[in-house]
Amino acid sequence: MLVLEYKAVVRSSQAIAIDEAIRTSQFVRNKVLRYWMDNRGVGKKELYQYNTQLRAEYAFVKDLNSHACQASVENVERAISRFFDNCKNNKQGVALGQKNEPNLSNPTNNRDAKTINHEGSAHFSRHSPVKKGYPRFKKDSRCVEYKVSGWKLHPSKRRITFSDKKGIGELKLLGKWDIHTYPVGLIKRVRIVRRADGYYVQFCVKADVTTEPRSEDGEIGLDVGLEYFYSDSNGHHQENPRFLRKAEKVIKHAQRRIYKKEKGKNNRRKAIRRYARKHLRVSRQREEHAKRLARCVCKLNSFVAYEDLNVKGLVKNRHLSKSISDVAWTSFRRWLEYFALKFNTKVVAVAPHYTSQKCSNCGQTVKKGLSTRTHDCPHCGTVLQRDVNAAINILCKAKSTGGHPGSNAWGVGISTLLGATQACASSDVEPRIPRLLAVGSVNDVDIADVLLA
Numbered sequence: 001m002l003v004l005e006y007k008a009v010v011r012s013s014q015a016i017a018i019d020e021a022i023r024t025s026q027f028v029r030n031k032v033l034r035y036w037m038d039n040r041g042v043g044k045k046e047l048y049q050y051n052t053q054l055r056a057e058y059a060f061v062k063d064l065n066s067h068a069c070q071a072s073v074e075n076v077e078r079a080i081s082r083f084f085d086n087c088k089n090n091k092q093g094v095a096l097g098q099k100n101e102p103n104l105s106n107p108t109n110n111r112d113a114k115t116i117n118h119e120g121s122a123h124f125s126r127h128s129p130v131k132k133g134y135p136r137f138k139k140d141s142r143c144v145e146y147k148v149s150g151w152k153l154h155p156s157k158r159r160i161t162f163s164d165k166k167g168i169g170e171l172k173l174l175g176k177w178d179i180h181t182y183p184v185g186l187i188k189r190v191r192i193v194r195r196a197d198g199y200y201v202q203f204c205v206k207a208d209v210t211t212e213p214r215s216e217d218g219e220i221g222l223d224v225g226l227e228y229f230y231s232d233s234n235g236h237h238q239e240n241p242r243f244l245r246k247a248e249k250v251i252k253h254a255q256r257r258i259y260k261k262e263k264g265k266n267n268r269r270k271a272i273r274r275y276a277r278k279h280l281r282v283s284r285q286r287e288e289h290a291k292r293l294a295r296c297v298c299k300l301n302s303f304v305a306y307e308d309l310n311v312k313g314l315v316k317n318r319h320l321s322k323s324i325s326d327v328a329w330t331s332f333r334r335w336l337e338y339f340a341l342k343f344n345t346k347v348v349a350v351a352p353h354y355t356s357q358k359c360s361n362c363g364q365t366v367k368k369g370l371s372t373r374t375h376d377c378p379h380c381g382t383v384l385q386r387d388v389n390a391a392i393n394i395l396c397k398a399k400s401t402g403g404h405p406g407s408n409a410w411g412v413g414i415s416t417l418l419g420a421t422q423a424c425a426s427s428d429v430e431p432r433i434p435r436l437l438a439v440g441s442v443n444d445v446d447i448a449d450v451l452l453a
């Protein structure tokens, strides 16, 4: 599934209609979720029946295309099945009923146990040791999703008309990429997304990634870090651009401007939007940078190994969280997996344990703290930059396990099955694939430039 995105030209009356549609789809989602919470054990069928009931009851729900309402129900379904999957997978770790017992016996964890008892509902409490992702209500939804009906593409495929009673009407699409090469039948979803700088229309196309020839057949190990974006096993260091750090001053200025405006007034709203646009710019820069690098790496190598980092866990370190979020490892990894398909490159994720402590030459463990930047092996005399040593280790480790796909279940398996994580239970679910903002010439296009042009 590819996702192509266009910027939409929207009149102010249409903007109101789109916001209304987004709000309605959020309303349906929250209502259906509430219904599931109140009636434990209801299945898919009941949820859809309840949706029909809602359509009969509320005129504004009826105005939204029926398939768009169903998409909201599917959204709830997905959240529920993800929650149940998480429960199933964590079963041995912490069984629901016995959760607070081990905590009580352990005096150091007493505080934790108390909070769980206090809150009563331990299985989705904020302090529970294993988070299972209990479905939550949405309060700031930004998109509405249509399926195969409720919209019609203009023959030129440069305009789209939404035909339900929300009154969105015809939107002009900006962007030069090639939705016209795909037959309309392959477009399975159409979404309208609201961002700080306007509205976007996304098309989910059921098509395979078009492959391109690789230009070289190297092998490379990547060690991501904060000092450099990554260091590879050939000794190259890729600069860390630190987009947020660079824009911080401007962002903080924009943020302060908000508080100088009177609450509830137009100027304040404008200031908020200006501030949001600054953040949007940084996130686009990050994404574009990660995409460009991933493309280079996959184009030049037939085998790429990287660490399977638990970024979510690392971000919890509050001294480093901003820097870690700023380097965008996760989106780099997602793009690596996408371009691996495109260039037929093999990418392997390896467990990050001991990769920096081991000597890449003789295999002995050389203990070093985070501040030691060089690897100096007393056993064989190898002297390497710390990250390069780690990158070589990662490459070796990947080669020793990566030769047999499947043996390393959480490395090879996940990284070759692009985005299709176990969480997506139903086959209809669209895997989380990076949005393709420009097919074909991805590295030549600066998103920020194109979209704002």
Ligand SMILES: [Zn+2]
Pocket (backbone or CB within 6 Å): 359, 360, 361, 362, 363, 364, 377, 378, 379, 380, 381, 382
């Ligand atoms: Zn050594």
